Structure formats: structure tokens, C-alpha cells
Amino acid sequence: RKEVEQDPGPFNVPEGATVAFNCTYSNSxxxxxxxxxxxxxxxxxxxxxxxSSGNEDGRFTAQLNRASQxxxxxxRDSKLSDSATYLCVVALTDSWGKLQFGAGTQVVVxx
Amino acid sequence: GAGVSQSPSNKVTEKGKDVELxxxxxxxxxxxxxxxxxxxxxxxxxxxxxxxxxxxxSGLPSDRFSAERTxxxxxxxxxxxxxxxxxxxxxxxxxxxxxxxSSSYNSPLHFGNGTRLTVT
Numbered sequence: 303r304k305e306v307e308q309d310p311g312p313f314n315v316p317e318g319a320t321v322a323f324n325c326t327y328s329n330s331x332x333x334x335x336x337x338x339x340x341x342x343x344x345x346x347x348x349x350x351x352x353x354s355s356g357n358e359d360g361r362f363t364a365q366l367n368r369a370s371q372x373x374x375x376x377x378r379d380s381k382l383s384d385s386a387t388y389l390c391v392v393a394l395t396d397s398w399g400k401l402q403f404g405a406g407t408q409v410v411v412x413x
Numbered sequence: 414g415a416g417v418s419q420s421p422s423n424k425v426t427e428k429g430k431d432v433e434l435x436x437x438x439x440x441x442x443x444x445x446x447x448x449x450x451x452x453x454x455x456x457x458x459x460x461x462x463x464x465x466x467x468x469x470x471s472g473l474p475s476d477r478f479s480a481e482r483t484x485x486x487x488x489x490x491x492x493x494x495x496x497x498x499x500x501x502x503x504x505x506x507x508x509x510x511x512x513x514x515s516s517s518y519n520s521p522l523h524f525g526n527g528t529r530l531t532v533t
Binding site: 336338344345346347348351389400401402403404405406 | 446448454455456457458461469471472504521522524525526527
């Protein structure tokens with residue numbers, strides 16, 4: 303079983319709609335959580351960190367559910383420029399530097 | 414300011430040859446990471462440096478892979494006797510502090526553009 307699992311998608315979303323997807327992690331001791339965005343053939347870039355209480359950054363909302371061991375990302379009012387692969391990233395407490403990346407969820411926003 | 418710099422951007426090599434990939438992190442970043450990404454796949458952790466030491470080498474796939482970091486700055490990833498399955502994009506990232514620390518949320522990973530390695 304992979305340590306971080308994501309639905310690969312693609313999620314096809316009409317422009318202006320809302321899309322949400324989850325990421326599950328296997329290690330209950332995981333402490334730090336992030337969403338990264340990766341455009342085609344580009345390097346990943348941090349989208350947002352995920353805090354225990356949930357957090358929002360503009361049209362993006364991230365939630366953490368420790369009991370069920372998943373994090374979620376919701377994108378409101380989708381823009382064409384939101385088309386990308388969204389990578390879930392988890393930091394393990396027993397190895398601070400070893401971030402575990404999910405394989406990503408592809409989002410395609412259509413006009 | 415300058416981001417993470419990787420060289421070469423592309424490398425084509427023959428099976429069995431050795432290759433060296435270079436990463437120049439953002440100045441002042443203490444943590445440095447190597448990942449690789451095969452086509453259509455997620456990022457695979459290889460190794461992590463804190464300063465010059467490598468607390469976690471668990472991701473190196475075989476003893477043909479090695480990495481070093483000198484002066485707390487530039488790192489090189491060396492692959493000996495390359496195999497076709499080594500073909501991938503090798504990504505380097507740096508961060509000001511290690512993720513997982515209390516202040517890590519303000520210390521995201523900054524990735525370089527990667528080195529695309531093709532072993533023929």
C-alpha cells in the first residue's frame with residue numbers, strides 16, 4: 303500500500319464550478335501536510351500548507367481529517383489556469399526531511 | 414532572487430556509463446532534497462540533506478546511486494553504471510528549514526527545473 307494515495311483523475315470541471323478531491327495517508331503519526339501544484343512538464347510548486355483547523359487561501363480550501371487520515375482540497379470558481387496536477391505531500395514525524403508525495407490528482411478546467 | 418538551479422537540464426547517456434547531476438540550492442537553505450519522477454508518475458524520494466549530512470538515504474534505489482553535499486550548498490547526485498530504468502526527471506529542492514519542525518510551514522520546498530535523464 304502506498305503511503306500517500308490520490309485519485310489520479312482527471313477531474314473535468316467546467317469553468318466557474320467547484321471541484322474537491324481527497325488524499326489519504328497511511329501513517330497516523332504524520333504531522334505536516336501540504337498541497338503542491340505541478341503543471342505539465344514543470345517542477346512542483348507549493349500551493350498551500352494544510353493546518354489542523356483547516357485553512358483557506360482565496361478560492362482554495364484545505365481540510366485535514368486526522369481521524370480518517372485524509373486531507374482534502376476544494377477549488378471554488380475554477381479558472382482555466384487551475385488546470386494542473388495537484389500533489390498531496392505528507393511529512394512523517396520519524397524522518398522530518400522525508401516528504402512523501404502522492405502521485406497527484408489531475409484537474410482539467412474546461413471553458 | 415535566484416531559485417534552485419540544476420544542471421544539466423537534459424542528459425542522454427549510454428547504458429553502463431556514469432552520470433553526475435548537480436544541484437545549486439537557494440542561498441541560505443539548509444535542507445536539500447533529491448527526488449525523481451518517471452513519466453506520469455509521482456515523485457519518488459531519493460535522499461535528503463540537512464547541512465552536509467544526509468540523515469535519510471533510504472530512498473536511494475540501489476548502491477549505484479550516491480549523493481554528496483559540500484559546504485552546505487551544492488549537491489551532486491551520481492549514478493554509476495546507468496540502466497534504462499534510471500531514465501526519469503531528477504528533481505532537486507531546497508528549503509530554509511526541515512519540514513516537520515514547528516516553523517516548517519513557513520519553509521516550503523523550492524524545486525529546480527529538473528534534469529531529464531535518458532539512458533539509451
